[in-house]
Amino acid sequence: MNTYEDCWEACLKSMQQELGDFAFKTWFGDLQFISYENNTIILKSSDIFYIEHIKLKYMPILTAVCEQCFNQKNINIKLVLEEDLKEVLNQSKKQNSENNLNHNYIFENFVIGESNRLAHAASVAVAESPGIYNPLFLYGDVGLGKTHLMHAIANYILLKAPDTKVLYASCEKFTNELIASIREQKNKEFREKYRKIDVLLIDDIQFIVDKTQTQEEFFHTFNDLKDSGKQIIISSDRPPNEIETLTERLRSRFAGGLIADIKTPNxxxxxxxxxxxxxxxxxxxxxxxxxxxxxxxxxxxxxxxxxxxxxxxxxxxxxxxxxxxxxxxxxxxxxxxTDVSISTDTILEAVSNHFNVKIEEIKSKKRNQPITTARQVYMYLTREILNESLLNIGKSIARDHSTVIHGIEKIEEKIKKDKNFENSLIILKDKILKR
CATH class of the missing domain: 1.10.8.60 (Helicase, Ruva Protein; domain 3)
Incomplete structure (x- = not known):
């Protein structure tokens, strides 16, 4: 596997082929590779004249070559004088430690599907134009990609504008630092940390429940940033209207931007x-x-x-x-x-109990609404949970595959239109999976 130094050597060979020996040795012979981190290459030179000439004449081609050799898009190149190198590296290290970001989480390695398409599109829009959706509220179950998208937003913003002040923190970290600031009488430092920034990302905001003082402080932090035109991104395992004991004024502000959910991937x-x-x-x-x-x-x-x-x-x-x-x-x-304990019969029984409809009725030709809905939910969940074929789903309740397709589509349409119905299906699905 190639090291970053190997990638840089490949860049130099490509540049030599592009420029010819004389121009290459004149302008690039002095350059030294220092580091590659957060999609940024730091190169050192002993002469400001070389740096300015490369920036003026060769930066576009150097960037293109580096993107090819490092196999990354949107690479940022920093040309640094030898005497400034220590300060630049310290600034980079300080920023990385303060903003708490994971630089492996980027948009390029996020897999897009029907379950996360809106959340991904909204995240990209916010990264490209901070403030366009403010706040951006992402919600979904554990391990579905909310944190990945939050870090990807921050990493993209820093890539485009490295001087942007970005801060990512969990709700628990925000609470713990607030408590420490009160205990140590450092309220001013706490507020400067969370309010003198351009982008604030708070993960797992649902843990703010039953924390009156944390809600009060976050409310004022939110208002201060929003009024200053700063971008706020929040994540939760549930939408704002389902976060218990959340004050109405916070609930209202969370709902004032764009809310995007992430579902279990198909x-x-x-x-x-x-x-x-x-x-x-x-x-x-x-x-x-x-x-x-x-x-x-x-x-x-x-x-x-x-x-x-x-x-x-x-x-x-x-x-x-x-x-x-x-x-x-x-x-x-x-x-x-999973699969051994869950079968079509398991799902059929769970749906029957949930809708208070007999299994025989789900399998029957009856078409009144409660039975039809239960039948279609069974088709949808069997496809979702077991990834069963349309033919086998149909056979299990004496229907053909076209009827199954129609039934699944009906449920998908209802999920988009009816949030309560969607939530009830999530609960039902969880019950089936936890049997």
């Missing part, structure tokens, strides 16, 4: 996530293996990637090539916890 998206992860690890994974893992693990992205790691480790430790059989052995306890 089979196709889960497969794409696995293939993207394998690619990042320089591992070639057979299609049938990625599909098997995607079918076996449906809960969230963290567990999905954890299953992939487990399969790869099992392959490495046993010396056996990746295959469905190997994946079955590696994940046998996980599969037993």
């Amino acid at each position: 089979f196709e998206t889960r497969t794409a996530i696995l293939e993207k992860k394998a690619e990042s690890l320089n591992i070639s994974i057979p299609k049938d293996v990625s599909q098997f893992i995607a079918k076996s693990v449906k809960s969230n992205i963290r567990e999905l990637e954890g299953a992939l790691t487990r399969v790869i480790a099992y392959s490495n430790l046993t010396g056996v090539s990746l295959s469905v059989e190997l994946a079955e052995n590696a994940l046998k306890d996980i599969i037993q916890d």
Whole structure:
């Protein structure tokens, strides 16, 4: 695997071919590669004249070559004088430690699917034009990509405008620092930290419940930043109207921007996530293996990637090539916890109890609304949970595949229009998965 120094050497060879020996040695012979971090390359030169000439004449081609050799888009190049290098590196280190960002979370490695399309589009829009949606409120279950998108927004903003003051913190960290500031009488320092910034990202805001003083402080922080035109991004495991004991004024402000949810990824998206992860690890994974893992693990992205790691480790430790059989052995306890215990009958029984409709009625030809809705929900959940074929779903309740398609589409439409209905399905699905 190539190191960053190897990538830089490849850049130099390409530049030499582009410019010719004389121009290359004149202007680039003095350059030294220092570091590559957060999509930024730092290069050192001993002469300001060389730096200014490269910026004026060669920066576009140098950037293009670096993007190709480092295999990254939107690379930022910093040309630094030798005497300024220590200060630049200290500033970079200080900013990285203060903003708490994970630089591995970028838009380029976020897999887009129907479950997260709106949240991704909104995040990109905010990153490109801070303030366009303010606040941006992302919500969804644990491990579905909210934190990834938040860090990606911040990393993109810093890439485009490195001097932007960005701060990411969990709600718990905000609360703990508030308590410490009160105890140590450092309220001014606390407020300067959270209010003298351009972009504030607060993760897991639902933990603000039952914390009256934290809600009060965050309310004033929110207002101060919003009134100053600063961007606020918030994440939660539920929408604002479902966060218990949240003050109405905070609830109102959270709802005043754009609210975007992230749902559990479907089979196709889960497969794409696995293939993207394998690619990042320089591992070639057979299609049938990625599909098997995607079918076996449906809960969230963290567990999905954890299953992939487990399969790869099992392959490495046993010396056996990746295959469905190997994946079955590696994940046998996980599969037993999910697919073995959940069947079409399990889902049918759960739907029957949920809608207070008999199983025989779901399988019957009756078309009155409660029964029809229950029947369509069964079709939808069987597809979602078991990834069962349309043909098999239809057979289980004496329907053809076109009826199943129609039923699933009806439920998908209702989910988009009726938030209460969507939430009731989430609860029902959780009950089935936790049986």
